[in-house]
Amino acid sequence: MSCCQSEEPKQNKDFDPSRRTFLTATAAATGATLASGVTLYGIGATAVKADEPVTDKVRWGMLVDVNKCDKDCDACVVACNTEHGLKSHDRPATDAQWIRKVEVKDPKSGLEKSLPVMCQHCAEPPCVDVCPTGASFKRADGIVLVDKHICIGCRYCMMACPYKARSFVHEDVEDQKAHSPRGKGTVESCTMCVHRVDEGKMPACVDACADVGREAIMFGDLNDPESEISKQVATYSTHQIRADLGVDPGVRYKNF
C-alpha cells in the first residue's frame, strides 16, 4: 500500500444529512466502537444498499481547492493507481492514466497552478452521447462509467471527451482488482471510486490528499444544499473546466 493511502478510508460526512444531530453522532460513535468499519459506512443515509438502485436525488461531485494542491505532490495519482491496479509499462503514450496532475501557467502573468484532472463526470457527458453501444453511461447519481462487458473498443468516446480523461487499455492486464475490472481492448476512466462511494466511503484520491495533510479535494453531494461541497460552491467562486461547452462537469475547481 502506498504511503499516501490511508489504512482505513474515511466516512463521507455528506452522506448522512442528520449527522449533525447529537443522537446520530452518538449512534455513529457507538457503532464505530462496537461494529466493524463496514457496518459504520453502511449507516450513511445516501449510500446505496446492495438491493436498491442509485437515485438522482444525489449528484456526486468533487471540489478541488487549487491553492491547497502542491505541484510536487502526486498522492492522488498514486492512490488512484493503487486502488485500481493501474500499472505503468514504461510506455507513457499508451499507459492508462485515470487522474493526472496538470501544470497550468498564465503566459501573461506567469502565474502557475497545479491541479488534478480526471473524468469530470459531466451532467451532459459527450462520451455517453457518442458511444454506439451504450457502454459509456451515466448513473442516476451522476457518476460516468464504462460497462466493460459491452465496450467494443471503438475509442469514439476518447475522441469526444473534452478532458482527455479516458484511456484505452493497450495491453494485457494482470493482477486486476476485483472491484475495478479492466480489459484489454476497452476504454476506461476515473470511476469516482464508485465501489467505495456505494459503501459510503470516500474516493481514494480524496482520502490520499487528506492523508498528506492537504485536503485539497472535497467529495460530496452537489444536490444536497446542506452538504459541505454545496455550501462551498454556493459561497465561493468555482471553476468548471471548459464550462463553455455546456457539459456541466461534476468536478469543480476553487481558487483557480
Add this chain to the structure above:
Amino acid sequence: MKEVKYSEHQSTDKGYYGILTLVATVIAIGLGAAYFMEHNGHYVTGMNNQIVWGMPHVFAIFLIVAASGALNVASIGTVFGKITYKPLGRLSTWVALALLVGGLAVLVLDLGRPDRLIIAMIKNNFSSIFAWNIYFYVGFMAIVGVYLWFQMESKMKPYSKVAGTVAFVWRLGLTTATGSIFGFLVAREAYDSAIMAPLFITMSFALGLAIFNITLMLANKADNRQLGDKIVTKLGRLTGIFIAALLYFSIVFQLTNLYAAEHDSVQEYFLVSGGIYTNLLWLGQIVIGSLLPLALALWPGSQITQTKLYVISLLVCIGSFSQLYIIIIGGQSWPLELFPGMEVSSSFADGEIGLYSPSLPEILLGTSGIAMSALLIIVGMKVLKLLPKSLANSAIDPHCK
C-alpha cells in the same frame, strides 16, 4: 439507344488468377496483422492515448467514403436519366458494395474488441452518430443489393428507378453521417464543423468516381472490351467537376476557421507549421489531389485519354487519402484545449502535439481492406454480368446509329 449486352468477365488466363492470388495474399497478410495487433494489444501500433484513431481508420474511411461515391455513376443513369451512364450502372453498384465491405472490414478489425461486433448490432445508443452509421452501412448494403438486382433482372427493371432513388438518398445520408462523426466532436478544434458533412459528400463524389474510373478501365483492358473516348471524356470531365466541388468545400472550411480568432492557432498549425500535415495539405491535397487533376480534366480544349483518366483518378485518390490523413490524424494531433489561453503540461501529454507514426501492421491491415474490395470486384465480374460487352462510342451514344 441500342440494347446493351452484358457479360461476365471472359478471360481465364493466368493473369486473372495471378491477380486473384495476389489480392488473396494481401488479405491474408492483413488478417495476420490484425491478429497480431489484437493478440498483443494496440501498444504494438502507432496509436496511443493521444492519437486514438490511426492508419486503419484512414484506410477504412477512405473506402467507406469512396463506396457511396462509386454509386454515383449508377445514380446519374437511373435517377437523373443520363442514358450514357446507364450501361455502367451495374458495375458502379457492385463497386460501391465492394468498397463498403472492404472499409467496414478494416474498421471492425481495428476495434479493441472485434469479437464483440454482435454487440454493436444489437445494442444501440441512438444519440450516437456512430450507431446511426451502423444502420446506414447495413441499410446501404441491403438497398444497393436490391438496386443491383432490379438493374439485372429484366422483370424488375421498371422498379430500378425507385430503387436507385432510394439508394441515392441513402448514400447521401450515409456520407453525411460519416462526415458528422467528426462534425459532432465539439471539443476538438480541428473538427466541430457542420461543413464536415457536405465536405465528405463532395469527397465521396470525386474519390468514388476516381476509383470507379480505374476499375472500369482495368476491367475493360483485362477483357479486351472496347471503351470509347466519349465515355472516357465524360467520366474525366465529371471527375474534374467533382474535384472542383471538393476543393470549394475544403477552401470554405479553412476560411471559416481562419475567420474565427479562437481557431487562429490550429489554423496556423495546419496551414504553416504542422510538419507532415502541412506538407500533406499543400502538396498532397491541394497540388497533387486538386489543382493538377483539375487542370488535366477541365483544361479548355484538352482531350481526355485513358492514360490521362488513369492519372487524374490516381491523383484524386492520393489527394483524398492525404486529406483524410490530415483530418483524422492531424486533427487528433492538435492538443485539446482544457484551459484556453494558458500553457499546460502533464504526464499525459497535455498541451503537446500528439505524435504518431503508422506501424507496419496498421498499414498491412488497411491495405488488406483495399485488397478485399478488389477481390469482391474481381470475383463479382467473373460471376455476374456487370460489364457491357462494349462501351465503344457507337454502343453508348444515343445519336450514333
